[in-house]
Amino acid sequence: MSHPINRRVFLGSTLAGYVGATCIPASWASTPGIQIVSPGAVRSRVKIGLVFLGKPQAHWPTPTMNLETEVESYRRYLKTDQAFADVEFVGDIVAATPQELSGILPALNDVDGLLVIHVSMGIRDTLAELLKLGKPTILFAQPYSGHEWSGFGHLMDQPEGAMLDCILSSDRTRIAEAVRPFRAIHHMREARILDVTTKEISADFKAGVALKFGTEIVRVSREEVMAAYESIDNARAKAEARRLIARAAKVVEPVRDEIERSCKLALAFEKLVADHQATAITVDCYGTMYRQLPAFPCIGFTRLNDMGLAGICESDLGAGLTFMLLQSLTGKPGFISDPTIDESSNSIILAHCLGSTRMDGPEGHACPFKLRSIMERQEGAVMQVKMDRGQKVTQAELVGTDKLLYFTGTIIETPETERGCRTKVTVEVDGSAQTLWHNWSAGLHRVTCYGDHAEDLRRLCRFKSIVLVNEAVPVVA
Numbered sequence: 001m002s003h004p005i006n007r008r009v010f011l012g013s014t015l016a017g018y019v020g021a022t023c024i025p026a027s028w029a030s031t032p033g034i035q036i037v038s039p040g041a042v043r044s045r046v047k048i049g050l051v052f053l054g055k056p057q058a059h060w061p062t063p064t065m066n067l068e069t070e071v072e073s074y075r076r077y078l079k080t081d082q083a084f085a086d087v088e089f090v091g092d093i094v095a096a097t098p099q100e101l102s103g104i105l106p107a108l109n110d111v112d113g114l115l116v117i118h119v120s121m122g123i124r125d126t127l128a129e130l131l132k133l134g135k136p137t138i139l140f141a142q143p144y145s146g147h148e149w150s151g152f153g154h155l156m157d158q159p160e161g162a163m164l165d166c167i168l169s170s171d172r173t174r175i176a177e178a179v180r181p182f183r184a185i186h187h188m189r190e191a192r193i194l195d196v197t198t199k200e201i202s203a204d205f206k207a208g209v210a211l212k213f214g215t216e217i218v219r220v221s222r223e224e225v226m227a228a229y230e231s232i233d234n235a236r237a238k239a240e241a242r243r244l245i246a247r248a249a250k251v252v253e254p255v256r257d258e259i260e261r262s263c264k265l266a267l268a269f270e271k272l273v274a275d276h277q278a279t280a281i282t283v284d285c286y287g288t289m290y291r292q293l294p295a296f297p298c299i300g301f302t303r304l305n306d307m308g309l310a311g312i313c314e315s316d317l318g319a320g321l322t323f324m325l326l327q328s329l330t331g332k333p334g335f336i337s338d339p340t341i342d343e344s345s346n347s348i349i350l351a352h353c354l355g356s357t358r359m360d361g362p363e364g365h366a367c368p369f370k371l372r373s374i375m376e377r378q379e380g381a382v383m384q385v386k387m388d389r390g391q392k393v394t395q396a397e398l399v400g401t402d403k404l405l406y407f408t409g410t411i412i413e414t415p416e417t418e419r420g421c422r423t424k425v426t427v428e429v430d431g432s433a434q435t436l437w438h439n440w441s442a443g444l445h446r447v448t449c450y451g452d453h454a455e456d457l458r459r460l461c462r463f464k465s466i467v468l469v470n471e472a473v474p475v476v477a
Contacts, residue, residue, distance in 0.1 A: 046186045048179065049108040049135070050078070050089040053126050054119030055096040061120060061144040067094065070119055074172075083176035086183070089115075096122070098129035108133055112189075113182035113463070115175070121146030131160055136185065136463035138178035139166045165459050181460040184328035187279075189214030191324055194276055196220045196293075197284035197315050209321065212401040212464065217317060218276060222292055228268035228275075229294060237264035244299070245371070253373035254381035258295065262381045265293060266300035273309055280310035280320050287315065296380035298354045305333035305356035306366075312336065313354055319445045322398045326449040329456045331361045334447035335387075338421060346433045347412065347426050350395070350448055355385030355423030359450045372422045384422035386414050393427055394453040399442045404461055407436060407472035408452050431472030439471045 052071045057063045071094050078084050090111055091104040108114065114130060118141035127148075131137060141149055149168055155161035167174050195201060195217060206217050240263040245251060251259075269281050281304065283289050283297045301311025310327060312320040313336050323334040337350035353374045357367045367385050374380040389411050396406040413426035425448075429436055454470075461468040 045086055045088040046183050047088050047090055047111045048182055049111040049114040050092045051130060052094045052117045052119050053123035054094060055122045058120035058122050060146045067119060074117055077172055084179060087179060095126050098126050101129055111135060112186040115178050118145040124148055131164060134163060136182060137164050140175050140178060141168050142170050163463060165462060180329050180456050181463055184325060184460055187328035188324060191215045192276060192278040193217045193320050194220045194272060194278050194281040195315055196225055196289055198288040199284060208401050225268060225293060228271045229265055232264050232267045237267060240267060248371045249368050251371045254371050258381045261295040262299040265295045265297060266303045269300040269304060279324060280312055282312035282315050282320050284315040296374060298382040301354050302356055302383050306358040308362045316445050318398050319447055322396050322447040326396060326447060330449055330451060330453060332359060332450050334449050336445055336447050338444045339446060341433055341437045343433050345428060347428045348433055348436060349424055349426050351420040351424040353382040353421040355383055357385050359387060375421050382422055387411060387425050389414060391450055392452045393448050393450055395446045395448045397442060397446045403467045403469065404457065405442060405469050405471050406457055407431060407470055408454055429472050435474055436472040439475060
């Protein structure tokens with residue numbers, strides 16, 4: 001049976017292998033008595049069907065292999081590796097024939113995905129029976145498991161194999177890759193986004209998002225935000241501001257009162273997210289909420305991002321969904337940006353005044369930052385973050401619910417210039433920057449995450465019937 005788990009328990013017990021997180025970063029003070037769920041509004045464990053496919057005395061790997069001993073070695077690994085600590089495995093059966101699956105098939109109807117481990121030769125019919133469930137399925141096979149691998153590629157191209165993907169490797173740690181798309185599917189289904197705006201949210205868009213991902217979008221009024229803000233003790237806000245100022249490499253433009261109000265609003269955001277059991281909050285900060293709140297939301301967004309939740313700029317729900325997809329896959333926050341191209345270095349410059357300091361996840365190292373004003377407004381308080389040079393990154397953006405644009409690259413510079421937004425990284429593009437801007441569509445905002453996650457995105461998009469497009473490579477007619 002699955003039991004609810006709060007954020008602190010979740011991060012402490014499950015993400016050591018997933019995001020390297022053990023608790024809320026010491027640099028931010030958690031709201032007393034409030035349980036935050038993260039990432040993806042974690043109210044339950046990821047549920048994965050586990051099936052071992054193999055026959056005793058099969059010719060491959062060898063007739064002398066002890067099937068039960070082989071299976072038990074996998075079970076020990078799955079039980080002890082922290083990459084699976086947030087997973088509830090269902091079924092856990094060794095099946096040699098389709099008939100042997102009959103007892104567990106009803107339980108597999110309720111899982112986020114199937115992990116199938118190929119142990120010995122003679123599994124084609126049993127695998128075919130599992131695929132009839134229509135569940136996202138990843139098959140892991142070590143070398144010598146059997147000759148069936150030679151047909152997996154063809155099977156994946158057939159309708160009956162549309163929900164199948166395979167990892168053929170002697171490295172068992174790669175089984176963690178199989179869990180990642182299932183985790184993202186699970187977290188997105190339990191996620192909730194708060195949108196602080198007076199604008200109506202398209203009913204069709206909300207319905208489409210709910211149908212595709214299960215994610216709920218909830219509009220929040222200014223009055224509710226102000227009630228949360230007024231509930232925060234001024235002494236707590238001032239203490240939070242002192243901690244933030246002490247961490248900053250330098251305070252440039254913002255005065256202390258601006259920083260204190262920003263920190264008080266940040267604490268109010270945390271309370272709203274906790275009260276709604278939400279994953280993310282976004283504010284129509286340059287629209288209906290411009291100058292309608294006691295401070296700009298940027299520091300509050302950074303705080304949530306650093307804690308493993310999500311603060312999203314400008315009521316951009318598409319960017320918010322993309323942020324959560326990447327965060328659920330990787331355990332790392334995104335950096336939403338307004339880019340500009342520099343062909344001279346085959347690069348794209350990603351710029352926004354909002355930057356996250358814990359780009360490696362809540363307990364990763366903290367990037368240095370300055371406290372600055374918002375560049376284009378010359379007011380407010382933001383954290384100008386100095387990200388890591390040499391870091392591989394993935395940038396993506398959902399278009400509607402059926403297409404995902406992406407590209408990868410490497411951070412080669414963190415510009416210090418009074419042009420563009422405060423936080424900036426120059427990313428050398430894998431592929432062509434010229435091709436990238438020729439292919440560019442769907443507006444400015446993209447979400448950038450540390451690491452090369454192209455393969456994770458490919459699997460997730462396969463399972464969710466999303467068209468994946470690399471913007472930095474030529475379009476094939």
